[in-house]
Amino acid sequence: MEEARPSKTALRVALRRAAHQLYDAKPLVLDDPVAVAILGDSYAEELRRTPTRPDRPFSVSLRAFLVARSRYAEDTLARAVSHDVTQYVLLGAGLDTFAHRNPHPQLRVFEVDHPATQEWKRELLMASALPAPANLTYAPVDFERQSLREQLHAAGFDPTVPTFFAWLGVVPYLTLEAFRSTIASIASQPEGSGVVLDYGQPRSALPFLEKLAHDSLAARVKLAGEPFQLFFTPPKIAAELTAFRNLEDIGSSEINARYFANRTDNLKILGSAGRLLSAWL
Numbered sequence: 196m197e198e199a200r201p202s203k204t205a206l207r208v209a210l211r212r213a214a215h216q217l218y219d220a221k222p223l224v225l226d227d228p229v230a231v232a233i234l235g236d237s238y239a240e241e242l243r244r245t246p247t248r249p250d251r252p253f254s255v256s257l258r259a260f261l262v263a264r265s266r267y268a269e270d271t272l273a274r275a276v277s278h279d280v281t282q283y284v285l286l287g288a289g290l291d292t293f294a295h296r297n298p299h300p301q302l303r304v305f306e307v308d309h310p311a312t313q314e315w316k317r318e319l320l321m322a323s324a325l326p327a328p329a330n331l332t333y334a335p336v337d338f339e340r341q342s343l344r345e346q347l348h349a350a351g352f353d354p355t356v357p358t359f360f361a362w363l364g365v366v367p368y369l370t371l372e373a374f375r376s377t378i379a380s381i382a383s384q385p386e387g388s389g390v391v392l393d394y395g396q397p398r399s400a401l402p403f404l405e406k407l408a409h410d411s412l413a414a415r416v417k418l419a420g421e422p423f424q425l426f427f428t429p430p431k432i433a434a435e436l437t438a439f440r441n442l443e444d445i446g447s448s449e450i451n452a453r454y455f456a457n458r459t460d461n462l463k464i465l466g467s468a469g470r471l472l473s474a475w476l
């Protein structure tokens with residue numbers, strides 16, 4: 196990411212979550228009453244222009260993946276909370292609105308993000324009259340330059356209690372070094388802690404048509420100043436996560452069966468590029 200600029204990809208993801216609320220059939224996969232509100236007047240026009248045409252299957256599929264990954268994180272978090280997790284850390288939170296919809300009264304939420312993105316989010320929330328909930332703490336961190344552990348500590352995070360981490364839409368933008376140092380921080384948490392993340396498979400692992408979809412998305416994020424840098428195959432990411440147990444790594448067919456079965460619209464994930472993973476200590 197460029198140093199002093201809020202993440203453009205965070206805005207694009209938020210626009211698609213908001214479009215899901217407005218344009219997709221009910222029941223929604225991610226029912227998020229704050230998704231539109233957080234964009235406020237500033238991005239109302241962009242929201243109107245966000246692609247939702249059903250004849251653009253890869254665009255529909257991208258929106259499906261984005262809402263499914265947030266839903267997966269929140270479903271997995273609910274399981275963690277029922278097993279005594281009391282802290283939730285959103286790594287690279289972007290415009291995620293979970294903290295404003297948190298149904299778990301005892302759960303402390305920490306939003307970690309690049310300082311420029313976090314500042315922009317807080318301005319948007321203020322403009323939309325969405326005050327920060329009492330159990331939310333912001334922790335600005337640049338994963339490439341700062342230690343997650345130190346910055347969380349400075350924000351009042353308790354490293355002695357089981358914690359659940361969500362790391363959504365961030366891994367592909369990092370260097371391997373930043374990925375490994377963040378995984379090491381998570382792995383140093385107490386037993387019972389867990390993480391959910393999404394990752395992309397390398398271009399070489401994809402069939403021809405998906406290579407084209409990959410190239411188009413890669414070109415767009417590069418143009419936004421946030422080029423993809425890091426991909427894994429399932430065995431390669433499993434090899435990075437040896438400190439964890441009970442890995443669940445699901446691709447489009449499992450995600451579609453779980454979240455998109457019996458829909459009346461054509462919202463579903465195509466192809467095999469994006470995967471969702473959860474793992475526990």
Ligand SMILES: C[S@@+](CC[C@H](N)C(=O)[O-])C[C@H]1O[C@@H](n2cnc3c(N)ncnc32)[C@H](O)[C@@H]1O
Binds near residue numbers: 286289
């Ligand atoms: C595609 S957005 C995803 C945002 C959010 N997780 C979501 O699902 O809406 C990528 C996020 O990663 C953050 N990010 C990227 N590189 C980062 C870095 N080096 N340090 C901290 N955050 C970073 C951006 O600020 C942005 O919020």
